[in-house]
Amino acid sequence: MSEGFGDRSLPLVRTVWAVGPLLRAIADSLSARFNPVTVRAEISGFSRAASGHCYFNLKDSTGQVRCAMFRRAAEQLSFNPADGALVEVEGKLDIYGPRGDLQLIVERMRPAGQGALFEQFMRLKARLEAEGLFDPGRKRELPVWPRSVGVVTSLGAAALRDVVTALRRRVPHLPVVIYPASVQGAQAPDEIVGALRQAYSRHPVGECDVLLLVRGGGSLEDLWCFNDERVVRTVVAAPMPVICGVGHETDFTLADFAADLRAPTPTAAAELCAPPRHQLMASLELMTERLTASVDARLDLNAQRLDRLAQRLGKPSGRLHEARQSLLSIEHRLNGLLQQTIQRERRRTDRLAPALREAMLHNLQVQQRRVERCTTALRHLDPQTVLDRGYAYVSDMSGRTITRAAQVAGGDRLHVTMADGALEVLAADPEK
Template identity: 55%
Template structure:
């Protein structure tokens, strides 16, 4: 109050900083050094090495700071929910005017009420087999669809969607929102998971709004249950027994990505796989598309090389067979040459014979007609036999018996059905003409 004329003297007016220092001096004189017993909440370690947390019990709480020198002397890593005893100096943080306890020493005094509840539930569910590794399923390498349960306003949703969009933009994601903190959160999480279970089983969810949004929902092959970091109280919904029993009922693999790397919940033990963060959970179910495309390209290259090797081998075998077989026209030409040679030899022989006959005309005049006739008959018979053999080898005679000579597009004889494929063009030579045909069916005899 300000001083008015005729009024009593006004109270001393303090500067804010001076008042904070005065209160700090009073606390120093009245309480310090002080020892306090309470439960840790919201513990964090800054990059500087200083630690900040809240110490609380059922009646109150106080902010605490533990500087790097004192934190470096600890023989354990403080965690949310632990019951500890601290020694330090009570003061005022003048920049905010907050009451603050500067912790100079800390030791365990118990596990804390919430942490004790966590351990009791963990032991009971583990004894029932809910954490059994035999029931854990591997994650699908290429899920057709991903189910997601988290708060629509949480940073975890943004982290997961960003990771999935970057790595597997082609895989659809079905989000079923749920509360992830507070008393209603366990029931909300269970309800959201149950709706995804129906979709994963190919059944329609009973919720009208969800049904209208998921008429064309993709098959769900894996589910992500995620939430960002926080204190043990913030994450307590994921230590609820109802949530644990709902998780183990999942018809498809379920990944839990709750809190930070140092946070553990009952949901983590029940899930098929625990991820240290929501982003890590998304990465576990989303092998980058580039990896699969690279693998497909590699396999395609191997397949192409293998096919080309087989084609080259078949061509080589075909060339070898063609060399052994030869063309019928070549055989005819050889026989015609042979026939010409025989005819030439016959003419030469007849000439020699005529000369011999002329020389011995006088002595053999009486037997000459007989000798000449017999020689001509012998030569004629030999010529007829040679002509018959030649005629038997003539492809035209084979064609006249109803056969056809088939050749492929390269002019090579077609001997087996395996030499051509469906739709290939072939050329047929008949006794009285030629045909161009196309293969419509192959049969082996």
């Protein structure tokens, strides 16, 4: 007779399990049957503990499974997981003993469909890089003190609120110009290119001198419009510096490589082009101090030059004294020459006959009269003689000679040199 399970003549042998061994047995069965396992689903309830471990659920329309991703694996992530993101994970099914829950221990995670998109991203990046579009040598410095800031993003984006909040906090005096464009979807590349070109066309009139291209984080698919070749080439053609702040710190797009500067977040993009107000005030105070010191130094230099010129010019009375001394010297020299001539002629006369003596005496008289006329003429030219007759020499306080009443106005201070000294007077109003 068969002794099968259905033979009820034999007593049934039942295994009585403790909970722990039962859970371990189930875990071993799951591991042998399924592991390793790959799951494609949507993230829900994502959280990152202080230890670095990540906990979340993977769900679809038919169910969900608890997941744990330990710090070692989480540190290898190339993106920031978030609720609602569609991902593919690889890991091992296990039973969490303390609660008896089924859980998936995730060892690798990537955005769903990333493989094909990432390959397309890398091919386009290599081609544009070979053209020199990402060359660091073509990147421009940001303006130290921007006069206005332009922002290309969606009007409903949280990134716009973050940028405006940061700019209002740091540089409330700067005007902000918004160039709206979709930042996700099939229409986004055309709208971004149009917004950029609108900003470029207004650049000559100074509407903005630095431009921010921003949006918040998302999956590779969400950010794909910033990898569009048209968008990249339009960013490269910007006449003003462009800061690209797309996604989170770990997100990279081709627009980041094309821009003059990449920011890890939209808020960081705003902060990079907007020095804090206290820094602006400190720079302004420093420039004021330098300007004041420069003006003071220039005034001191010009004052010294003026003093040297005044010393070289001297006073009119001093120049008159020099002229008088020169005339006296000439007179003494003429008298000496005259005496020498007389003595010489006298000796010659003594040697000549009496007839010649008479002629010489006549000639001497003529010469004496000529000398007297010269002496009289010289005395007439003597400035002191002119001053002794009641005339005066008039100049302004800078030493300029005054010869006509039209050269002065009422109340002007004048320097009057007379025969026995000098006076300072005020000119009367000619109309009174």
